[in-house]
Amino acid sequence: MPESIVFIGAGLISLEFASMVIKAGAKVDVVEFTDRALAQYDQKYVKKLVAKLEAEGVDFHFNEAVNAVQKDGDSYTVTAKSGLELKTDYVFGVTGRQANTQGLGLDEVGIDYTKGGITVDDHLRTSLKNVYVSGDVIDKQIPKLTPTATFESNYIAAQILGQDDQPINYPAVPFVAYTLPRIAQIGLTPEEGNADPDKYDVKVLPYGKGFDTRHEDTAEMTIIFEKATQKVVGAVIYGGQAASLINILTFVVDKGLTNDDLEQMIFGFPDVSYSILGMLNPNGAMG
CATH class of the missing domain: 3.50.50.60 (FAD/NAD(P)-binding domain)
Known part of the structure; x- marks a missing residue:
């Protein structure tokens, strides 16, 4: 060192x-x-x-x-x-990454690319329709993460095998900073929610102050609710267990679950995930 x-x-x-x-x-x-x-x-x-x-x-x-x-x-x-x-x-x-498009012969075969990566259509096909691309080398706005590359590769396999002919449809994608403590995020951001208060409620849940989070009293979560549906549409978690907790909230966000839906389920007690799921109530910060 x-x-x-x-x-x-x-x-x-x-x-x-x-x-x-x-x-x-x-x-x-x-x-x-x-x-x-x-x-x-x-x-x-x-x-x-x-x-x-x-x-x-x-x-x-x-x-x-x-x-x-x-x-x-x-x-x-x-x-x-x-x-x-x-x-x-x-x-x-560590100033960032660039797509590794050089030396692959893309110009010779006529595959289009930009500074951001290889250009694909909504089926992940390049300008040569029999050549597909997955992963970080794609010019895309979706987060360039290992799980998204896996999702794309599985989608391409289904295309090639004739099991699926629909355009790719990305689910909600969580991303995590594995810092100490961690920061995890999914969906609509608090900034976006606060910018449209007629449509969204943004609530701060200091879950570290009330539950066993390995002595992390600073652990906190911000949840964005859609007012009309009371669905959770975004979340940010700060704390050592943020990566595990965001995976749970991925189901909530991606499947459009409401507090009423969650109240029909029973979760393992007294894990911290049990606690935060019980807090996902748009009508009160603590649920």
Whole structure:
């Protein structure tokens, strides 16, 4: 383990690794070009995570554009346009991913692609209709995750085998930052819900204060309800068990379940999932 590490970028991989190596005793600096971390996640909980990491010793440098990394013996110097200079044992470049479309002969065979990846239609076919694509290399808005790649591959297999001829229909897709603690999200965001108060109710559920969540009194959940149907249409969870809990809420969101539907079921007691399912009541924060 290096004594010091600089992460260039404050995205998913950066904060996941920073959460771990700070606990292993390394000095950690995170340099980010923009003014925020984890831009795709709800910023209320991202700020809570950043504050926790700062309290543990992580130094964040926002609005800093790195312009050079120089090797000096066994160490490195990272400099930014502002004059920021960081000496470190290890530099981790995590500024994002690019679709690996080069060197595949796509131009020669006539497969269309963009900077975002390979272009596909609603059946995941390329411009050559007998060539399908799945996974991160697709130019798409759907989150580029292992589960979505698996879903796409299974869909393509069904197309090829003649078991399905319908356009692909993505279900609700959860995504998780495996930071310490975790942040998990699905569906409509709190920001989108608050922007349309006539249509949505946004409720904050501090479930960590009332239930056994491994001594996490800061664990919290924000739920977005559709007023007309009382269905849960989005959720963000902050806490160590967020990944497991978001998988439960994936069923609730994707299947359009209401509090009345959930009240007709019996869940295992006294697990924390039992508690949060009982809290999904649009008429009261605690259900």
